[in-house]
Amino acid sequence: MVTKVKIDPITRIEGHLAIEAVIDDGVVKEAKSAGNLFRGFEIILQGRDPRDANRLTQRICGVCPASHATASALCIDDAFGLTDKIPDNSKIIRCLILGSNFLQSHILHFYHLAALDYVDAVSVVGDLAPFVPRYEGDYRVTGQKNAELVNHYVRALDIRRKCQEMLAIFGGKMPHNVGIVPGGVTEKPTEDKITNFLWRLNEIRDFIDNTYIPDVLAVAKTYDDYFAIGVGCRRLLAYGGFDLPTGKLFKAGVVSPDLKPETFTKENITEDVKHSWYADSSSGKNPAQSQTKPNPNKQRGYSFIKSPRYKDNVYELGPLARMVSNYVQGETITKELVDLVLGEFSAGVDALYSVLGRHAARALEAKFVADAMVDWLTCLKPDEPIIVDSETPEHANGAGLTEAPRGSLGHWITIKDKKIDRYQVITPTAWNASPKDDKGQPGAVEQAIIGTKVKDKDNPFELVRIVRAFDPCLACSVHLLDAKGSKLGVFRVV
């Protein structure tokens, strides 16, 4: 029997998302992930002072604003000809700000966005909103362990808050830090700030090592069938990120389904729009040339997300992509961490392409970043510069590529007459939650859902667990209707 499952809204993600799945004989045959990231940011940016993009684009997302701050600063540095002049202190402080936000975002994701799909909070706190209503049935963690995980949900609220407080030492405030600016940073690394940062970081590292990672492993042991659910496209991509004086923490890389690393070249990125609400004339272009021309009446369209592709193929981005990219390129710490966890489950690398593989990669990545941050702190030089002088060029182009908690993020700018002429942003969720491309290939989340066995269509745990494992970020993912309020096209998962 063919049934259609529709979930609108998908909650416990950033932004609004709708999912529809066509289920035939208990197995998902078709899936559409439909989000809408169109607030017109790229249009609003036109004609403004290029430096303001750094402040405005952070406001794309309140969960990962430090990533947009980083990407836009790198982008403007590039356009202003500053890339080779950025002081070491600035590079490190930018990474400390971005790293702090990785930690808060990953901890928030596991405990506050994802965990309620696995942990039975109601048995501890009672029938209390916002913990009810919920899907009923498949809660397998019980007794003492369940109570402990609910307790950690509460404790993690404190820890993620402390990540934000740590960030504010150099960022001024969070969300929407003011510390990262084109040319460098605004806050000097005095010794007292370095030590203050270090001891906040140590408390967070203790939580990651002794609570977060053990909790992810405990959930994994109880739900080990999820090492085989939500496989996805098996192609992984990372632009690389955390630009330190010594190089990038995360290597850029393209990983094929047989785990072969290839060199990443940003010119190979294109954006298809055949199934998105944008004018077809803008399809297939590199973001350095593309325009945002909304066309909400396009019948084929079902999402405001474009379909970014690399050499015309679908790729998954995020912690899994970064950890595997580092792994296959022989980065030793990543390899040790990943092998340790795979050994724990007697599993091969294949197990990583799964719901649990994504959660595990995210937790290990939190440790990898947090431990590295200690070393960065010790490289700060209190007496050395934090910013270089700059002048807005008459005409220039720039690109800023980095890694955000959810995957690779890119900003592209064209400056004319000292004003922004064109600004393009490709977010990691645009890659992961993209609709079908011009060749008809479904996006990464869609591919992860297709083929999934759904045990109970009234409580389709499998679908929301798959979607949330990607940690989608659809800042203001609003759905588009026509003027009469009826649907403009099928854009949910049908």
Place this chain on the structure above:
Amino acid sequence: MATKKYPVIWLQGAGCTGCSVSVLNAVSPKIQNLLLDEVVPGHQLNLMFHATIMAGQGEPVIEVLKDTEKDRKGGYILVVEGAIPTAESGAYGSIGEKDGKHYTILKSVEELGSNALLTLAIGTCATFGGIPAAKPNPTGCKGVREVFTENGISTPVVNLPGCPLHPEWFTGTISVILFSGAQALDLDNLARPKLFYGQLIHENCPRRADFDKGRFAEKLGDPGCLYKLGCKGHYTNADCPIRQWNNGVSWCVKAGSPCLGCVEPEFPDGTSPMYEKIAFQELTWSQK
């Protein structure tokens, strides 16, 4: 004494979730206290709907909205985060599907706003439109109060702007409401509580002495008043210098950045370019 519970519906419009994240950063009370405990003795919030936090999804959570609106008519607090896209009859944004149709942000704010006890518009998007409403405002975004006025909705609106808002501007406003009632909130002509938005940044700025003595920073990273680098503290009404951010760790000017004027209705168009000086005499807003 029985605990008095206040149902809360928290809607997210055209925004970035940053105000929700900011409220997660609250310290005393913490977010877990807001969710689980009596915030003040005898009074407790009951967060019925919040898309980022709640366990449920899909149709059952839309039912929660319907039930709360019907069963607790005139008795729940509506929190709105994010602007309201009004172009094309609200077609640019919906919060989910209701009765087989998209429940637009515009319609949900109108319906749930009409039947609320009180509406808290949090963040500059929900209060004044903010960045989504910046030129050329492609989706016709507006703040809650403007939408209410245009639709004849008389539910009182308290504006708590900021990009994002400070968590204590939220918890402090809740405290006034629970202790003394909403009528005890002393609001300015933009419906902001004077308790938090009653003084200029400039009045309490630690770099004020530099301004008074004419010591100005010429470039970012320099000591001195940031006025020449575009600081908007001289016409921005907020208590950031006293309260500071993130559990008192820092705030914009302390970290060497000009104030962006993010709590004011003209943010961002009237406060741009952000790194260019805007003189006192160029101020246009009515309350100055």
